[in-house]
Amino acid sequence: MMERAEYRRGRLVSFLTALTLIFLVAPLVVLLMQSFTAESYLAFPPASYGIRWYRHIFSDDEWQRAILLSLGIAATVTPLSLGFGTAAALALDRGPLRGRRAFYTVLISPMILPGVVLGLGILRVFLWLDLTDRFLGFALAHLTITIPYAVITVGASLASFDRSAEEAARSLGASPWRAVWHVTLPMIRPGLVGGGIFAFITSFDEFIITYFLATYHLTLPIQIFNSLSYQLDPSIAAVSGLTIMITALLTTVLVFRGQVASGGRVLR
């Protein structure tokens, strides 16, 4: 009797999970299928399939510029976030206890603040510094929201990191910096990889703050948004498809690497 009830409950849970999954994934699937249409209009399901529109966005000047700008910003922001984020996480982990919470809260507050508020604030300051509508400005603005991701993921790795390995390195003749470089950083690599991927995805997807700063130089999300308002051809589906694929690829790496790394870290 019990087993039967449990079996039924299991069926119900599976059913709800499937439903949720469909609800979340269905729009993406529809979009992805539409992006592979060979027709010149958006329809679902497409009458015929092809990569016509992917070819189009890669040859179209406007799309190309947007893709390159977004990739360039993300590629610049990622190592910088990791550098600053790791430094901040190390400081939080080893520094004096006093003020640690306050420092941490300040560091990750850009993640919590509403994007509109943050975007407006950044716009005001950047107008004054002449940093609007420029690569440098976009990159700096993105850093405010990507660094917190690095701080959180690297910080989590450091929290579970057994300091004795670093101390062993110290006793073997490594200066503090060399011990961190040769032992601590390699050992918290899953956190670094995770933080880097989060930073990349966050920057690549960023819309609100960038929208405040952009006038002529448009990142991919803004270009998609803008083109929606005057045209609705399948190139948008292709661009969105591209974004989905990049994000999915990075997330897969994240999941896979996370497992491999934690498996390799077990010592006993």
Place this chain on the structure above:
Amino acid sequence: MTAVSLEGVAKRFGPVLAVDGISLAIAKGEFVTLLGPSGCGKTTTLRLIAGFLRPSEGRIAMNGRHIESLPPHRREIGLVFQSFALFPHMTVADNVAFGLRMRGVAGEERRRRVGDALDLVRLVGLAESYPRQLSGGQQQRVALARALVIRPQLLLLDEPFGALDPQLREHLQQELKTLQKKLKLTTLFVTHDQAEAMLLSDRIAIMNRGKLEQIGWPKDIYEQPRSRFVAEFMGRSNLLHGKVTAIENGFAQVEAGTLTLEIPLEKARTGESVTLLIRPERVRLRRGPAVEGIGRCGGVVDSVFYLGSSLTYKVALADGTLLQATQSNTGEEGASGIEQGMAVQVEILQQACFSLKGDEAG
């Protein structure tokens, strides 16, 4: 010949005095163990010597040179942790080579010294393995080789066998002792396991609440504990409270309940209260009716604990005192024939008793 010396070393964490004025000298090639319960300050002392903490007071010297302000990486100290603390992203050979790499030892010399160190701990075939592929015992050997390859002035070991199962632990203890003697390593070992300390050490330093309670040869510490704490930490013991009733050529007669004992007691005064320590393995039990006398009385077996190689009995004396007695399990009639509820004769040998000073007896 002093390799390491601590003079009045103290460490304060806020209001807590973790190490309270420790003075200790370790001779070259000596194996000293810091023994004590958890929280007694032994690991803090080790970390002070290794350089991860700076003493609040006092001085630490190695080979006559003060090192309190020297960072850990300049102290030439080999360190082995309970958690092994191997570098998981490096092969065994790279783990061992790390200290040499940091010292700029390269090429052929590095390869040779790594090989020698692995040879020393009998792990040559595993040089290219990763730590996670090794057993606990092998990992501990890598940790030891890694610490030894830099030819440290001092080897510090923090409960290095705590995470291993008993059989393996015993095996590695023997190995460590052999290696330490062969290389004449000055060693400071930290543990809470008194049997391990007795097995390995030239001298044992017992710590309690941040202070050194007693330091000496294992035998002296076991047989002549200076305080109740040391007595109880070093092994099971019976503590009896009594009064000195007479003194005769260096021997004091002490009455403790139904027992009258004669023990060597210098500086004893008639009428003085004393606390006597009696190790259970030096209490003899015999079946049969009691013959009263000095060091003898009757009792009833309250309980029996079978421990394999030995048997422990709790015997109730006439005044209600429970006395522990341990007999080795020789298989002879006398040892194994004693059962619960039996009337037995208790005999305490003269050399079985030690008195603890009144103020420390607690």
